Amino acid sequence: MGHVSxxxxxxxxxxxxxxxxxALWFVRAKRDAAADLVPDWxxxxxxxxxxxREALERLPELWIEFExxxxxxxxxxxxxxxxxxxxxxxxxxxxxxxxxxxxxxxSMLTEECGLNPHLxxxxxxxxxxxxxxxxxxxxxxxxxxxxxxxxxxxxxxxGETFERTMGAPNGLDxxxxxxxxxxxxxxxxxxxxxxxxxxxxxxxxxTGSLVVVSNEGNVDLGTALPPLHIACVGLEKxxxxxxxxxxxxxxxxxxxxxQAISAYxxxxxxxxxxxxxxxxxxxxxxxxxxxxxxxxxxLACIRCGACLNTCxxxxxxxxxxxxxxxxxxxxxxxxxxxxxxxxxxxxxxxTLCGSCSEVCPVRIPLxxxxxxWRGVLARKGIHPQRRRLALRLAAGLLxxxxxxxxxxxxxxxxxxxxxxxxxxxxxxxxxxERALPVIPAESFRTQWKQRARTSNASGxxxxxxxxxxxx
Amino acid sequence: xxxxxxxxxxxxxxxxxxxxxVVRLFDGLGIAFDFPEAQTCCGQPFLTAGEQAHAARLxxxxxxxxxxxxxxxxxxxxxxxxxxxxxxxxVPGDRARETASKTRELCEFLVETNALAGLxxxxxxxxxxxxxCHALRELRxxxxxxxxxxxxxxxxxxxLSTLAGLEFVPLARCDECCGFGxxxxxxxxxxxxxxxxxxxxxxxxxxxEIVTSTDxxxxxxxxxxxxxxxxPLEFLHVxxxxxxxxxxxxx
Numbered sequence: 001m002g003h004v005s006x007x008x009x010x011x012x013x014x015x016x017x018x019x020x021x022x023a024l025w026f027v028r029a030k031r032d033a034a035a036d037l038v039p040d041w042x043x044x045x046x047x048x049x050x051x052x053r054e055a056l057e058r059l060p061e062l063w064i065e066f067e068x069x070x071x072x073x074x075x076x077x078x079x080x081x082x083x084x085x086x087x088x089x090x091x092x093x094x095x096x097x098x099x100x101x102x103x104x105x106x107s108m109l110t111e112e113c114g115l116n117p118h119l120x121x122x123x124x125x126x127x128x129x130x131x132x133x134x135x136x137x138x139x140x141x142x143x144x145x146x147x148x149x150x151x152x153x154x155x156x157x158x159g160e161t162f163e164r165t166m167g168a169p170n171g172l173d174x175x176x177x178x179x180x181x182x183x184x185x186x187x188x189x190x191x192x193x194x195x196x197x198x199x200x201x202x203x204x205x206x207t208g209s210l211v212v213v214s215n216e217g218n219v220d221l222g223t224a225l226p227p228l229h230i231a232c233v234g235l236e237k238x239x240x241x242x243x244x245x246x247x248x249x250x251x252x253x254x255x256x257x258x259q260a261i262s263a264y265x266x267x268x269x270x271x272x273x274x275x276x277x278x279x280x281x282x283x284x285x286x287x288x289x290x291x292x293x294x295x296x297x298x299l300a301c302i303r304c305g306a307c308l309n310t311c312x313x314x315x316x317x318x319x320x321x322x323x324x325x326x327x328x329x330x331x332x333x334x335x336x337x338x339x340x341x342x343x344x345x346x347x348x349x350x351t352l353c354g355s356c357s358e359v360c361p362v363r364i365p366l367x368x369x370x371x372x373w374r375g376v377l378a379r380k381g382i383h384p385q386r387r388r389l390a391l392r393l394a395a396g397l398l399x400x401x402x403x404x405x406x407x408x409x410x411x412x413x414x415x416x417x418x419x420x421x422x423x424x425x426x427x428x429x430x431x432x433e434r435a436l437p438v439i440p441a442e443s444f445r446t447q448w449k450q451r452a453r454t455s456n457a458s459g460x461x462x463x464x465x466x467x468x469x470x471x
Numbered sequence: 472x473x474x475x476x477x478x479x480x481x482x483x484x485x486x487x488x489x490x491x492x493v494v495r496l497f498d499g500l501g502i503a504f505d506f507p508e509a510q511t512c513c514g515q516p517f518l519t520a521g522e523q524a525h526a527a528r529l530x531x532x533x534x535x536x537x538x539x540x541x542x543x544x545x546x547x548x549x550x551x552x553x554x555x556x557x558x559x560x561x562v563p564g565d566r567a568r569e570t571a572s573k574t575r576e577l578c579e580f581l582v583e584t585n586a587l588a589g590l591x592x593x594x595x596x597x598x599x600x601x602x603x604c605h606a607l608r609e610l611r612x613x614x615x616x617x618x619x620x621x622x623x624x625x626x627x628x629x630x631l632s633t634l635a636g637l638e639f640v641p642l643a644r645c646d647e648c649c650g651f652g653x654x655x656x657x658x659x660x661x662x663x664x665x666x667x668x669x670x671x672x673x674x675x676x677x678x679x680e681i682v683t684s685t686d687x688x689x690x691x692x693x694x695x696x697x698x699x700x701x702x703p704l705e706f707l708h709v710x711x712x713x714x715x716x717x718x719x720x721x722x
Contacts, residue, residue: 003659004658004659004661007659007661007662008660008661008662011661011662011665012661014665017665021669025644028617032616032617035619036619038619041619042618042619042620310617312647312648312650312666313659313662313666316662316665316666316669317662347521348654348655348658348659349659349662350652350655351604351648351650351651351652351653351655351663351666352519352604352605352652352653353604353608353648353652354604354605354607354608354609354615355604355608355615355617355648357608358608358615358617358618359617371518371519371521373521374519374520374521375518375521375523376521377521378520378521378522378523379521379523383520383521387520387654387658388522391516391517391520391522391525392522392525394516394517395517395522395525395528395529398480398511398512398529399511399528399529399532401508401509401510401511404511408483408484412484429657429660430656430657430660430695431695432660432664433660433664433668433695433696433699434664434667434692434695434696434698434699435694435695435696435698435699436695437485437486437691437694437695439485440485440486440487440488442487443483443484443487444478444482444483444484444487444490444491445478445483445506445508447487447491448490448494448506448508449508451494
């Protein structure tokens with residue numbers, strides 16, 4: 001359907017749009033307040049950006065160092081070229097151990113790879129344990145936000161979902177009561193699980209350890225109870241050293257939710273006695289993006305979601321309008337890189353206001369990248385032909401001052417002579433919600449010429465070029 | 472100092488009175504300038520649509536028209552940002568780089584040259600100052616609300632503050648986008664209008680009588696929405712307020 005149509009549908013529900021916009025703006029305001037409490041916030045962003053850039057430069061050697069350290073600590077490291085290989089590796093690990101019940105904590109990577117449907121097709125039950133993620137799983141929907149997966153839903157809708165799937169009483173919309181119901185259901189699943197799958201926020205090359213940041217305790221329960229922990233990590237998540245975490249952990253929770261630090265920061269290094277830790281490192285297009293100088297910086301993303309929260313378009317169009325695993329500004333960059341034809345509308349779902357680039361904790365020039373993507377898509381001929389033709393005509397006109405003068409003279413007279421209803425019709429969709437500007441009798445350039453003629457004739461300089469009053 | 476005035480294409484065609492206000496202001500302040508008539512468009516709409524070849528063609532034309540001036544002044548934060556930021560990448564060579572670096576948004580120019588010093592202007596109205604995203608985040612006119620950089624002045628606010636009686640209304644969201652965004656305004660029409668309506672509501676509930684901006688494009692968007700709904704808000708470019716406040720208000 002594309003972003004334009006999906007966004008139009010979302011906006012049509014004015015009340016929901018108001019509420020969605022305010023909920024996310026509230027998070028943005030919390031982020032602002034949290035940033036205020038860190039001296040040299042901007043210096044911290046620069047430092048994070050520098051570390052990530054260095055890590056991207058040294059990606060191969062850092063991963064070799066990581067693998068070395070991780071193996072030494074007792075983990076097994078797997079390498080997946082793409083989503084298919086990733087899913088196959090995870091499925092093999094599970095089926096070899098006859099695992100049929102898995103708990104999973106939040107991971108955008110496994111969303112990207114489509115892991116859940118793959119495992120379900122093999123008869124393995126996968127339960128998402130992050131509350132928001134669980135809600136959208138029960139509804140059979142994708143997450144609409146990378147940090148707050150169910151932000152598009154209201155309490156009542158969650159109550160209905162719980163009534164349908166977990167036998168919650170009708171009409172329940174108290175957050176505490178709803179959470180208690182989900183917790184009770186999840187607790188039993190944690191206890192029954194034979195394996196836990198997690199995403200990864202940071203992989204530390206120096207130590208071969210993994211860091212997972214969360215708020216609900218589900219990561220620790222899901223990895224401490226079952227004997228098998230599978231951690232799925234994208235190639236871009238590597239940082240060189242343990243001390244780098246001091247930079248990223250200060251930025252991540254503040255940028256994401258306005259918390260000084262998340263409730264849980266879980267460090268995993270090797271395996272505990274009698275347990276297994278498998279780390280699946282996934283490329284899935286990342287090394288291709290690394291080779292694109294204009295876009296590689298997008299790999300620095302730490303998935304905080306701040307660019308979504310500040311984006312005036314995302315707040316008013318909802319995450320599902322992007323029809324992508326990752327919505328919002330960073331999603332528009334990454335998803336277009338993954339499939340430019342399918343996501344050709346996304347770089348244009350943006351006013352280039354630049355707010356995303358200002359909040360990004362690792363200083364990805366997001367709006368510049370979106371602009372650059374527009375250029376790439378146009379050069380590849382992926383843009384609609386109608387738009388391209390209209391722009392070529394307009395450029396042809398504007399490149400010829402003589403032609404512009406003729407258009408200025410005759411076009412203006414024609415436009416002013418047309419019945420306003422016809423003019424409004426021609427100017428759709430501008431005029432669907434907006435009045436057309438009153439077309440002035442003369443352009444600036446014409447009035448300037450008249451002024452020049454007057455002053456030459458009278459020999460003095462008039463103080464004004466024309467009538468400034470507006471009708 | 473040889474000053475070239477650049478009037479953006481849509482201002483020329485749709486809001487000539489903004490260009491005339493600049494002319495009146497410059498004349499009143501005794502600032503000599505020229506309006507080279509071969510000028511057309513800085514190329515921004517083409518660049519933001521991804522059509523870099525067209526943008527480069529118009530960029531070359533812009534460079535040819537304005538290369539001989541010491542400074543290029545334009546009543547548009549967005550066009551000034553486009554020229555300053557993108558012209559050097561679109562048009563190779565030192566000349567285009569120089570043309571880019573000497574291009575100024577009107578308020579920026581007036582502050583840099585201290586043009587309003589000692590003038591007792593007056594404009595006793597309640598004004599909502601709509602921050603142009605490109606003036607704010609590309610030209611760094613003021614500090615974006617997301618940024619924790621040291622505060623910096625916004626030339627438009629500085630100049631308007633000198634007018635006696637002018638009261639800035641406090642906005643709940645001081646620098647959110649109006650939703651215009653060039654082609655975005657028609658291609659993503661639904662979201663665009665919703666963004667504009669939210670901005671209008673903010674200005675209206677803050678008690679604004681007039682909404683002003685350094686960019687006519689933002690004003691066309693907001694005014695179009697307001698007029699359709701019979702809103703009493705007025706929409707004036709900063710140049711229009713300055714021309715009235717400084718030239719008429721002090722008398």
